[in-house]
Amino acid sequence: xxxxxxxxxxxxxxxxxxxxxxxxxxxxxxxxxxxxxxxxxxxxxxxxxxxxxxxxxxxxxxxxxxxxxxxxxxxxxxxxxxxxxxxxxxxxxxxxxxxxxxxxxxxxxxxxxxxxxxxxxxxxxxxxxxxxxxxxxxxxxxxxxxxxxxxxxxxxxxxxxxxxxxxxxxxxxxxxxxxxxxxxxxxxxxxxxxxxxxxxxxxxxxxxxxxxxxxxxxxxxxxxxxxxxxxxxxxxxxxxxxxxxxxxxxxxxxxxxxxxxxxxxxxxxxxxxxxxxxxxxxxxxxxxxxxxxxxxxxxxxxxxxxxxxxxxxxxxxxxxxxxxxxxxxxxxxxxxxxxxxxxxxxxxxxxxxxxxxxxxxxxx
Numbered sequence: 001x002x003x004x005x006x007x008x009x010x011x012x013x014x015x016x017x018x019x020x021x022x023x024x025x026x027x028x029x030x031x032x033x034x035x036x037x038x039x040x041x042x043x044x045x046x047x048x049x050x051x052x053x054x055x056x057x058x059x060x061x062x063x064x065x066x067x068x069x070x071x072x073x074x075x076x077x078x079x080x081x082x083x084x085x086x087x088x089x090x091x092x093x094x095x096x097x098x099x100x101x102x103x104x105x106x107x108x109x110x111x112x113x114x115x116x117x118x119x120x121x122x123x124x125x126x127x128x129x130x131x132x133x134x135x136x137x138x139x140x141x142x143x144x145x146x147x148x149x150x151x152x153x154x155x156x157x158x159x160x161x162x163x164x165x166x167x168x169x170x171x172x173x174x175x176x177x178x179x180x181x182x183x184x185x186x187x188x189x190x191x192x193x194x195x196x197x198x199x200x201x202x203x204x205x206x207x208x209x210x211x212x213x214x215x216x217x218x219x220x221x222x223x224x225x226x227x228x229x230x231x232x233x234x235x236x237x238x239x240x241x242x243x244x245x246x247x248x249x250x251x252x253x254x255x256x257x258x259x260x261x262x263x264x265x266x267x268x269x270x271x272x273x274x275x276x277x278x279x280x281x282x283x284x285x286x287x288x289x290x291x292x293x294x295x296x297x298x299x300x301x302x303x304x305x306x307x308x309x310x311x312x313x314x315x316x317x318x319x320x321x322x323x324x325x326x327x328x329x330x331x332x333x334x335x336x337x338x339x340x341x342x343x344x345x346x347x348x349x350x351x352x353x354x355x356x357x358x359x360x361x362x363x364x
Contacts, residue, residue: 011035011075012105012133016140018048018057019077024191024216025051028287030108030144032057032078039071039100056081058090062097070098077137079108082117091117095124102128105137109148143290146310152280153195153291157300157362158186158313159329166321167297167329172205174327178317182355189313191216194288197279199299200226209236210294211243219243221288225299226250227274229258240265248282250274277306301331304342309362312344316356 018033026032026049034057036045044067047060055063058080062069080090080102094102107115107130121128138145143154160178161167168174176183190196190212198208203224210222222237222245229249237245246267253274262268271278276299283291293303303309314329335341344360351357 007041008075008103008129008132011037012077012103013136014046015057015075016077016105016133016136018046019140021048022050027144027194027289028052028147030078030141032076034058034061035075036061036065036069036099037073037075038067038069041073044069044072056090058093059088062093068098071100072098073101073103074099075103075132077105077133078141079104079106079113079115079117080121081108081110081113082120089117091120094121095126099126102126103132104128104130105133106131106141109145111148142310147284147289151284152277152308153284153288154311155280155291155293155303155309156193156311156313157293157295157303157309158189158315159294159300160315160317161329162317162319162321164320164322165329166323166327168327169321170323170327172327174206177319177321178315178355179353182315182317182352182357185352185357186315187211187213188215190220190292193220193290193292195221195223195283195291197223197225197291197293197295197299199295200224200228200231201296201298202294203231203235203237207232207236208294209242220292221246221283221286223248223279223283223291225274225276225279225295227253229254229256231258231261233261238263238266248279274302275306276303276308280306280308297328297331300329301333304330304362305333311362312358312360314358314360315352316358318354 015033015035019031022031029049029052033048034046038044045061045064047057047064049057058076074094080094082089082091102121104118118128146154159167162177196210211219219242222243224237225248227250247262248269248271250273251270344362346361348359349356
């Protein structure tokens with residue numbers, strides 16, 4: 001005797017794996033994989049969603065069919081869409097295929113779908129089983145779900161520091177705290193994001209490129225937030241041939257005469273305040289599911305206070321910078337009691353040469 005649940009789990013995990021193949025390209029769409037079995041339980045096709053405008057996972061699986069799917073079954077990690085977008089509704093393809101059973105891991109949080117796809121499948125006489133490998137599917141699409149539920153981009157804060165908790169010397173110099181392997185890893189991390197955010201101080205001090213060094217095309221959107229608009233007239237971020245750049249500025253404090261320093265190819269947006277939540281919401285409206293904050297202490301602290309950060313990535317180098325005035329990763333949160341402090345969870349620790357990389361979930 002074999003356990004049917006084990007078989008069903010096997011195929012749903014296959015769908016989840018297929019979905020993950022689009023992690024650097026599918027945004028703003030969710031990560032979706034699909035597996036089709038014939039009526040005898042044999043694999044006859046599979047697919048995943050690669051990029052917005054291209055076939056959805058279900059459509060790709062139907063396009064790859066090796067034999068008739070009638071009375072067969074399908075496994076998808078996210079509820080099939082039922083609305084017209086850049087591609088036709090997947091629910092229609094499923095219903096017309098003659099598939100008898102549908103295994104769906106989680107409902108789509110997009111209000112255009114959100115249970116409506118499942119309802120249509122059931123009304124067409126298809127047996128729908130919901131909830132298989134639910135946690136794995138929630139984890140895979142946490143950024144997409146977060147954007148749809150909160151209307152803000154899923155934020156990850158990244159910084160590098162010495163073993164005594166410093167991110168730079170008191171004169172601002174920080175190249176390089178971490179080793180070359182850690183810095184290379186950061187470039188690959190960036191490929192998972194839709195945008196990378198820094199503050200004006202970081203731009204002035206480091207003049208970064210903020211690219212994946214060609215690991216992702218197009219490159220993530222480069223974002224600068226400034227209170228003063230006192231930005232250099234020459235900057236690596238002003239080269240729009242490498243990647244798109246957008247500058248947000250606080251209209252209540254900025255000197256708008258500095259706008260002439262910014263080239264026409266760079267998008268500029270005026271904000272009503274210095275609240276980072278405004279940036280997160282605007283980027284979400286632009287289709288950014290997941291954004292990386294590579295900013296300095298002041299902006300990092302403000303981003304946490306405004307609930308723009310859901311995860312952190314910390315690189316720790318076995319070096320001592322010392323000095324009371326040397327830069328820390330954060331400003332003052334003004335905690336007075338230990339129960340007020342920020343607690344992280346689900347930490348994953350890895351060694352990058354002599355450096356340590358810690359990934360943790362941020363519980364707002």
